Amino acid sequence: MRALGRILALLGPFRWRIGLAVVLGALTVGGGVGLMGTAAFLIAAAALQPSIAELQVAIVGVRFFGITRGVFRYLERLVAHRVTLDLLGRLRRWFIEALEPLAPARTVELASADLHRRVVGDVESLQELFVRAVAPSVVAVVVGAAVAWLLGGLDRGLAMAFAVAFAGTAVVVTGGVSVLAAPRRGELVAARQALTSAVADALQGMPELLAFGREGVVADRVRRCSEAAERARSRAARREALGDAGVVAGTHAAVWLVLVLAIPMIGEGTITGVHLAVVCLVVMAAFEAVQPLPAAASSLGEQHAAAERVLAVLDAPAAVVDGAAGEMASEPDPSRPVLELRDVAFAHPGGSGHALDGVDLTVEHGARVAIVGPSGAGKSTLAHLLLRFWDPSSGEIALGGRPLRSWPLERLRSVVGLLPQRVDLFTGSIRDNLLLAAPRATGEQLDAAADRAGLLETVRALPDGWETWIGEQGMRLSGGQRQRLAIARLVLRDPRVVVLDEPSAGLDPATERRVVESLLGLFAGRALVVITHRLAAMELFDEIVVLDRGRIIERGSHHELLAGRGLYARLLRAEVSVWGRPHHS
């Protein structure tokens, strides 16, 4: 439960509001207790036929509780949901703050495991922690204690009996039922996974299954898995239903217990018959606070799992340490090569084997270098090392003669610019998205950058020009438009070294060549490192480096490599693809 503890700590700043929500929650149940208590008193006292004056207080009490309970419930729900919204905002900020120092290494890992959505869902589900789990538990404790104290004023034995029954019911319906239901939950998760896998096989493999005439076999598997999953679901539901049944049994058992204990007290004169009626109904009404506990327990289990998953994402050491944060701007030494890699090796944390091994590379100012090779050769990893997403496991990288590790990170990332494969857009105007690259850029500067990136025409054609809303909630830009926006960002930042990661992915051969040529022109005079597995316009590069399984196996100009008849020549031949890559559906 340590994981949940760390999430609960986030509730700290809202303690006054939380206190208010708990008090209102307790008052709501208390309103029910008061209503039933005063009503029982009213009726029992009236049965003795006193003067009506003696009943006036009880009548007012009944009316008072009759109205306040609803009002308290309303206020309690408002305050509790306000806490939920507060917590949600806090959770989001906390998560981003904690993830930020780990980026980009951690965010790249999340993206490759396709975990973004799950983690966002987990963070959001934790907002329910207070309203569904914490609040009902605290309210139950407060109500239990208050009613026991009230009963104690009448007779200590009755108070003890109530307290034991109340706490016992709470413990049994939460702890006991959780223990009983836990193994069924595991079974259910396994059955659901089997079902999803069967459905996925049947639908994704449908063409081949039909072709082999085996669709019936997989359809039977789907049916069996569906039945098994539903059986597991009913079994789990039967165990969980014990919680609600337990609340009913506990409530009335407590009333019965108090009744049996109280009857002789009337004979002994300890309490009166009026008290008996009141005590029974007060006990019954107090158990309203136990009702939400089974749901709270199962919610707490889910929250705990979510908290552990979220913290697993955050509990990683930062991949790189900013060696010179805050240092004044410095420039790469123009007399040294802009990039030098010496015997660089890298293994992804937790990965098997080296992604890069023994890589030596020198890039002069203004040189154009292409890094090519089959997918999985380590090309993108190399690009990530140049921007210090990670540090090499061994070997050294220098930028302008100065070790990469000794550069202030912010400065490094403005000297070396990256055109990523996947362009991130943010909800906001297209202007906002470009301003991210240079917050103080003027309108003319934006226009100029967009013009050079080939984006200006697109912007002018948009309904609201620069103010057009884009991103997940706005207009969808095409892949090409997104890329041009990212190029405009790079133009604005004007880095010394430009790293292009697969700039022509997903294009047909004719367009591909044009894009590479225009990028080379755009960043003329800058050192350019282009990562690509497509071999378009290779003759325009000063040096081509061929990577295979993390090692450089060939290097040279296009013509030299073609003559060498090595992997490069074979790659080029394999790529003699007549109509480009197939369409992805």
Place this chain on the structure above:
Amino acid sequence: MHLDRRIVTLALGRRPALAGSVLAGWLGGVVTVVQAWLLARVIAEVFLAGADRAAVSGELGWLVAAIALRAGLGWTADALAASAAAGVKHEIRCRAFDAIMARGPAAAELEHTGELITVLTDGVEAIDAYVSRYLPQLAMAAVIPLTIAAVVLGRDPLSGVVLVATAPVIPLFMWLIGRIADARAKRQWLAMARMSAFFLDTIQGLTTLKLLGRSRAQLEAVDRVSRAFRSSSMAVLRIAFLSSLVLELVATLSVAVVAVEIGLRLLGGRLAFVDAFFVLLLAPELYLPMRRLGTAFHAGLAGVNAASRLGELIDAPVPARPTGDGAAMPAHPALALDEVSYAYPGGGGRDRPALDAASLEIARGETVALVGPSGSGKSTVVGLLLRFVEPDRGRVTADGVEASAIDPAAWRRRIAWLPQRPHLLAGSVRDNLLIARPDATEEQLWEALRLARADGFVAALPHRLETPVGERGGRLSGGQARRVALARAFLADRPVVVLDEPAEDLDPGLRVDLDGSLAQLLTGRSALVIAHCLSTVTAADRIVVMDGGRVVGQGSHGELLGGCELYRTLVEAHRGAP
């Protein structure tokens, strides 16, 4: 009243379980009445008649029985409802699944396979709360208050009238407030989805933000969005929660009214204490099922949306599929398309038919290469040859016999198909091979693996043939998965081969290996190859060029270079690099 016709019909099909659940719930209500009566009697006896514990021991004993019975009935109601839900979900899932399978792979592709998988798993799960909670609670919210009201009317008509008059106010007010809150709530859901998307944007874009040095600045934006969302949410909740305010107010106020009213009549001696106390115990129980209905309604709401999506899937028309009139499929057929046109239902995202009077043939033992830009209709030709779709116009034939006369399963038994991205089933390598030939011997399996150049890596797997390959061929690389699929084709040993060549960059060394295996597979068989490599194209006996759903040229490489404009342009465009 939110009643989904389809779920309700299916749920009624589960009559025993669902009716049992409602019956158990109602009996629980009856026991509640009995229990209240027993409790009122005990208290009345002790209080007014001065009875001691022994005198009421009978009632006390019956109370224990009532409590146990009530808890047991409550559990039974829940358990039966869960089993009814399980049955309904299984049935809906199977119907939707069968409907998807009946429409075939082309339709599934158009509907997005990933979304279909989600609908059949999570979507069906969302129906659970609707069937297991909302439907039974709806019935109980009707029968239990009526039962209690009837009992109270019998014992004390005046109190009965108060209860009968106030109870209907609850559904009325909930409906009224629901209508007002509904539109606002919908807008708020949208705001919630947007805010969630904004958060996801930020997390996904953290890499970019960090590279641009803007990640800290984004925190301010996150706070701003959170604050705006919070205030708009609270405005909605203030209204939405009014329904619970009304519910509580009506329920508690009616109890208060009843309490005061019976108290005053007790005072005047016009009512017996035992009846008065009995009515007081029952009054809150009358409102309880309605309060629970409010909660169950929210839990079941997601199920209504899921059900309408599942309903679309189940009701979508299944295209007529000829099952043949018994004509035999020739042993080694020559296949042909004769003036075939085909348009995907709904256009398949295009404004023209996928195939437009296209004709081509594959003679016995001939290898035909099919080339053309993406979207030219190559995949549709494959779909027609495999009988995944039937032509709108024109004929598909085997040795001149029209396909519609031949049973599709018999037809497919002559064709081995190797798709571009083969799907490996969750299971072992052996399971995946046996798909092609369930009765294959150990020797045949290894021979097929050897022919596909897959024997080496399979032998090196931790459990060889029994190694699980997981979802989407989890543990195998793309090249390995393809070789397993190739082994399937060898194992199936069919006279016709349809091959979709991989255009992705496989390891070039592997590629050379595969080319050898493929050549072997094609020897002595008729083949249609969707080609991406010039080497494959030139090796074919004949090349068919497609564009825009039409065949725009066929012949040898040399003939087409001279005579087919499209063929020449594209070959040259590719060779643009000097």
